[in-house]
Amino acid sequence: AAGVIQSPRHLIKEKRETATLKCYPIPRHDTVYWYQQGPGQDPQFLISFYEKMQSDKGSIPDRFSAQQFSDYHSELNMSSLELGDSALYFCASSLLGLASTTSTDTQYFGPGTRLTVL
């Protein structure tokens, strides 16, 4: 079965540079979530989108922005990178299907993008 795809898998950037992480949800899933997992930490929710609209917002820095496109893929844009942004960034997708009877409500996670800021 198809899973959540994230690209790139690894990314190395310098301080103050920008980075763009991409997430391709499971086909027909309508909701995308972004999480950040620092070294030795639990994943922290950043932001989510349902049907291309922001649905919830967590502890996402103002330097970060995200959007969901018409094909449901999502991008997380990170600017003015800091050393503390080094982390594993997960994307998850689910089928809320509020207009459907097939909602699963389960979030399926991608393999993550490991961002290293030097």
Added chain:
Amino acid sequence: AQSVTQLGSHVSVSEGALVLLRCNYSSSVPPYLFWYVQYPNQGLQLLLKYTSAATLVKGINGFEAEFKKSETSFHLTKPSAHMSDAAEYFCAVSDLGASKIIFGSGTRLSIRP
């Protein structure tokens, strides 16, 4: 606000022994509860999920968890540990409707030969 507390950041058991990873939740409404597993340098894999359909939830790889409202607990168990079970385990909670998931701090499970 919802939260989960995992008791024990590191648990070590012998191969073949019972695995018990503890999780207590705090929620003002019936929550969704999850256990995820993370192998080294890998993503998060859903082990099992509680959605109020049944208090005993069976998951993959022989794991199961029991929802106990009176104890606000959702402990993860496996009767016989295998070396391949060594990983980080996260208990998590969310509201109905699949909003953001709130993770516990994780428990690292080690298996002794």
